[in-house]
Amino acid sequence: MPENEKQQIISKLYEKVLGPYSKSNGRKHVVVKLEDGTYQTISYPKYLMEEHLGRRLDPELETVDHIDSNHYNDEISNLRLMPREEHSSFDTRRVKLIELVCDMCGEKFQRTPRIIRIKARLGKRGYFCSRRCSGRYGRLLALKKIKKMKKQQHVESEYYKKKYLEGDLVEQGHPQATLTPEDILITVE
Numbered sequence: 585m586p587e588n589e590k591q592q593i594i595s596k597l598y599e600k601v602l603g604p605y606s607k608s609n610g611r612k613h614v615v616v617k618l619e620d621g622t623y624q625t626i627s628y629p630k631y632l633m634e635e636h637l638g639r640r641l642d643p644e645l646e647t648v649d650h651i652d653s654n655h656y657n658d659e660i661s662n663l664r665l666m667p668r669e670e671h672s673s674f675d676t677r678r679v680k681l682i683e684l685v686c687d688m689c690g691e692k693f694q695r696t697p698r699i700i701r702i703k704a705r706l707g708k709r710g711y712f713c714s715r716r717c718s719g720r721y722g723r724l725l726a727l728k729k730i731k732k733m734k735k736q737q738h739v740e741s742e743y744y745k746k747k748y749l750e751g752d753l754v755e756q757g758h759p760q761a762t763l764t765p766e767d768i769l770i771t772v773e
């Protein structure tokens with residue numbers, strides 16, 4: 585079927601949606617008509633997520649990720665809404681660093697909520713200011729000279745909390761929305 589005869593999608597969010605069209609790299613996109621009559625190109629997975637959630641995404645804060653890392657698998661079950669990387673220029677201004685105390689040397693240090701989230705997800709134990717301190721912990725643990733430390737706590741950056749825990753996604757039944765502020769706050773000594 586030629587591209588221009590592609591079936592039009594019924595949309596809750598846009599006046600008109602054309603596509604999906606495939607780029608030469610195999611990734612798909614749709615062309616949407618906005619209220620003001622202008623057209624915009626949106627990646628197909630992002631568009632599917634928008635229709636699924638019944639709202640447009642915030643391009644500065646949200647992105648859509650393929651869970652299985654296969655960029656051609658646009659099944660809605662394979663798509664998830666992600667906050668944009670906190671190291672992007674937009675976010676660095678907003679990210680509040682979390683102050684921590686190294687479990688090994690007692691020095692204060694700072695981490696971005698994103699790094700803390702990643703480590704918590706990996707089930708990392710203890711908070712260490714450096715590789716040197718985490719290495720020392722590993723060696724002492726191997727020698728049974730130290731007890732296993734507590735698993736790192738999940739933490740959310742302020743904007744992420746606002747967006748995902750207090751925002752409209754709570755109503756959408758987003759999995760992150762089930763967390764209470766107590767679940768995500770970490771105790772800083």
Ligand SMILES: [Zn+2]
Nearest residue numbers: 686689713717
């Ligand atoms: Zn340290």
